[in-house]
Amino acid sequence: MLLDGARIARTIREEVAPRVAAFDTAHGRPPTLHIVLVGDDPASQIYVRNKERAGAEAGLTVAVHRLASSVTVEDVLATVKSLNDDPACDGILVQAPLPKGIGKHGTELVFDAIDPRKDVDGFHPHNVGLLVQGRAVLKPCTPSGVVELLDRTGHAIAGKHAVVIGRSEIVGKPMALLLLQRDATVTICHSKTPDLVATCARADILVAAIGRPGFVTREFVKAGAVVIDVGINRVDSREQAVQLFGANHPRLAGFDQRGSMIVGDVHPAVAEVAGAMTPVPGGVGPLTIAMLLKNTIEAAVDR
């Protein structure tokens, strides 16, 4: 059973739309999301364009602030601060990654500078702390999208054993915390986990957030488990595509057309053992954007 994230994302966007309209009526302007895009990373350009389009469709105003890759940390901070101070700005998103020149410390300074009430990505330490304490308004979009997906497809979380592979700040850790809050017993695995296959094979709910194409193979998955694939990996090698899908799979036609394809962290053959799983594309990805729109209206209303 494939979990249709795209369909659920549409539902969430339909729920957001009347709230956006009501805000517009009450305040004489739509809720406004400001995206700060630094440099010219091609993937970031696509992500930002998708966010712009989805926001516009939901009735939000989306403003993109493009800064050259050569800017200093101070330049980015100045942009963030002006948005913090702008009463007509409801949500601020700084598209990651920032250019190499900004550095790890500079990146922290930039994300820490965002007003937590406008932090629609939910990455600010204050919001992360509130998430731990079960009282966050703005939660990271991908993991909160996964919870929506499970809820809206009737997959119980409470009392289940959830295993999360990956411990990033953006997915793994908040995912584990959200599942814990919903009364799952949660195990967090990572590159230093010695018995990864055996540990994953005990999961009722398995979340893969590692960034390695097809890494989670059949033996990772207990029969009937719910498998959530957070990976979005570009495969450029036809050989690898054939290894993943077999030589006769319809998706190879797409590969041959474009010279690459997007695959998840979960091997396609897992579909034969999983009770339910998310496809890539069309699973978690669309939910991430839907939750961003939801966070924007939450931020606008909550301020």
Add this chain to the structure above:
Amino acid sequence: MLLDGARIARTIREEVAPRVAAFDTAHGRPPTLHIVLVGDDPASQIYVRNKERAGAEAGLTVAVHRLASSVTVEDVLATVKSLNDDPACDGILVQAPLPKGIGKHGTELVFDAIDPRKDVDGFHPHNVGLLVQGRAVLKPCTPSGVVELLDRTGHAIAGKHAVVIGRSEIVGKPMALLLLQRDATVTICHSKTPDLVATCARADILVAAIGRPGFVTREFVKAGAVVIDVGINRVDSREQAVQLFGANHPRLAGFDQRGSMIVGDVHPAVAEVAGAMTPVPGGVGPLTIAMLLKNTIEAAVDR
């Protein structure tokens, strides 16, 4: 093998002492910890007295602000705010629990009002978020004490499977996050975990933080596991004491003298299977206070 928390706590206090002296020399005053004690909960009186004494022994100034149990949230907030504004105050600790009249929301307002740079308990959402992100200066005392204990007794954390029973904000969650940060694979269990015994029996490091005397029995523990007992439970029934320790245990003499005894969450018989375990009392408890002193000098230096 009993893990002598009291001895390690002494070592940490000996390491804190010269830093306190150096601060005193540099600033013309010792680092200062302010404790806000609201109401007359007898256990809180004892805890605060112990913190006062330990602070004084380490060369800190400890000031206790006693407020009647009838005070309003605004009164407590006013005290916290005056301490935030006091340049000679380095650390602020509001002793939990606050009186019933303050309520859950009032308690949140009070803890959220503490300047994160003075938050020596590490409970402020901002510090909790930094903990998740692996960059906290002020970490909750009990779980960071447990990490010190493991490190200083030569028990590796990286690559181990750690199971934490309990998901409180004060112990369970930060404990799991700290162990994860140190490259353990971490499972968090709680009252809704269906197969608690089997899950715990897979742990290399088992941390019990539930608050139920002797709850963790032999079958929870893999042979050779390191067992950390965070429980501090008062047992008033002689029958229960005999059930835990057997009729001829030397600790029953103490019970008969005082009419009660302090026991952990781990059953004494676990000593027969564990590779190492912390006693109660004398295990994690003294470390919690030592880490509070350490946090106070960190806060004083870091501001």
